[in-house]
Amino acid sequence: MLILYTAKNGIYTDLKDSYTNEKELINKNIYVNITNRCPCACTFCLRNTKELDESNNLWLDTEPTVQEITAEFEKYDLNKFNEIIFCGFGEPLVRLEDLLEVAKYLKNRNSNIKIRVNTNGLADLVHGKETAPLLKGLIDTVSISLNASNAEEYLNLTRSKFGIESYDAMLKFAVACKDYVPNVVLTVVDCIGKEEIDTCQAICDRIGVTLRVRPFE
């Protein structure tokens, strides 16, 4: 079960293997893999390629418990790490309470450790409540997949089980996070075209968050 890992050029390495090379590890981003579950079925997501599901080492046969995750962290000196990122194979905020418990444990061990959540931004719909306030003091950066400049295209891409209301819920979550999380970033991939990226930039400017255009992997 691969819970903590490093990533380079699309290759995932178990943290315990990276950790043997101390020099390599300095300033590394450490990723936390806690679930395969997700309310979306994005057309570009590796989770939806069945062969990859079974062979990819990020696939979890069972979800690690909070105790199992913190036991993994106990093996390491957190000062060596640049940022801890809840990312995983699925949507980490599906396990909101567990994620917050792990974040509390990490902040208790080192209050300066930076914690980021990479998310689809649909936690409010998943949990049926406003979730952004719960991130206060625990999460330093929320990186939300904007994916597209409008609700229809977003739904075409994400195939969210919550349907057309997903896009507005994601944007509402992003705006709410601004009150509780120091850095709120929306992301798109670079292959969507300049016009679409410009429109996404305008959306980010309007709601007052940063847009990050990331390479499509």
Ligand code: SF4
């Ligand atoms: S939101 Fe992320 S994890 Fe979920 S289907 Fe889309 S790409 Fe995959």
